[in-house]
Amino acid sequence: xxxxxxxxxxxxxxxxxxxxxxxxxxxxxxxxxxxxxxxxxxxxxxxxxxxxxxxxxxxxxxxxxxxxxxxxxxxxxxxxxxxxxxxxxxxxxxxxxxxxxxxxxxxxxxxxxx
Amino acid sequence: xxxxxxxxxxxxxxxxxxxxxxxxxxxxxxxxxxxxxxxxxxxxxxxxxxxxxxxxxxxxxxxxxxxxxxxxxxxxxxxxxxxxxxxxxxxxxxxxxxxxxxxxxxxxxx
Numbered sequence: 001x002x003x004x005x006x007x008x009x010x011x012x013x014x015x016x017x018x019x020x021x022x023x024x025x026x027x028x029x030x031x032x033x034x035x036x037x038x039x040x041x042x043x044x045x046x047x048x049x050x051x052x053x054x055x056x057x058x059x060x061x062x063x064x065x066x067x068x069x070x071x072x073x074x075x076x077x078x079x080x081x082x083x084x085x086x087x088x089x090x091x092x093x094x095x096x097x098x099x100x101x102x103x104x105x106x107x108x109x110x111x112x113x114x
Numbered sequence: 115x116x117x118x119x120x121x122x123x124x125x126x127x128x129x130x131x132x133x134x135x136x137x138x139x140x141x142x143x144x145x146x147x148x149x150x151x152x153x154x155x156x157x158x159x160x161x162x163x164x165x166x167x168x169x170x171x172x173x174x175x176x177x178x179x180x181x182x183x184x185x186x187x188x189x190x191x192x193x194x195x196x197x198x199x200x201x202x203x204x205x206x207x208x209x210x211x212x213x214x215x216x217x218x219x220x221x222x223x224x
Contacts, residue, residue: 033211035214041216042201042214042215042216042217043158043201043214048211058211088155090157090158094212100145100146100163101146102146102148102150102160102203102212103160103212104160105157105158105159106157107156107157108156108157
């Protein structure tokens with residue numbers, strides 16, 4: 001089945017540690033996105049990529065980094081510079097080429113501080 | 115004006131009721147409109163796209179008013195399983211990224 005796989009489902013970070021969240025899709029979508037959602041809040045865009053080897057900052061990129069070495073994969077690193085990392089992280093992908101394409105989401109990673 | 119604005123609710127309705135949500139958007143160049151549903155502690159899932167002429171999918175009807183820059187979602191004959199948060203989603207102009215509203219919470223009671 002085609003879809004987006006995020007791992008791990010739950011992740012704990014120690015102070016001063018970098019952690020990497022995985023996102024893989026087999027939908028052959030060009031565009032991929034990372035969002036953060038805090039309790040009772042909307043989705044905020046962290047980074048996005050519309051093509052391999054290229055990515056752009058979203059609204060809240062500070063303390064995060066990404067790479068897009070393969071079309072299928074868009075990992076997100078939460079660095080130690082991100083002082084409030086506890087949140088629900090969602091990866092999404094979207095087919096390009098038409099403006100009326102929705103995004104499809106993975107089932108998310110919950111990150112907490114130890 | 116916020117890019118996408120929704121009444122956060124909650125809307126508490128009895129089973130079988132009809133409920134309507136509105137959403138306003140600020141970018142007149144927006145071309146893509148969607149409603150997503152998000153269950154508690156889950157990822158958002160596409161409920162339906164919204165087309166210029168309005169569209170229906172079973173008990174759900176979506177409408178777009180470009181002149182007033184708002185979209186609406188009507189749910190008829192509400193079911194307990196409709197309880198969720200409904201997100202209004204609009205793109206940031208032609209080919210632009212999608213912007214998600216903060217959502218309207220619906221609770222359907224027996």
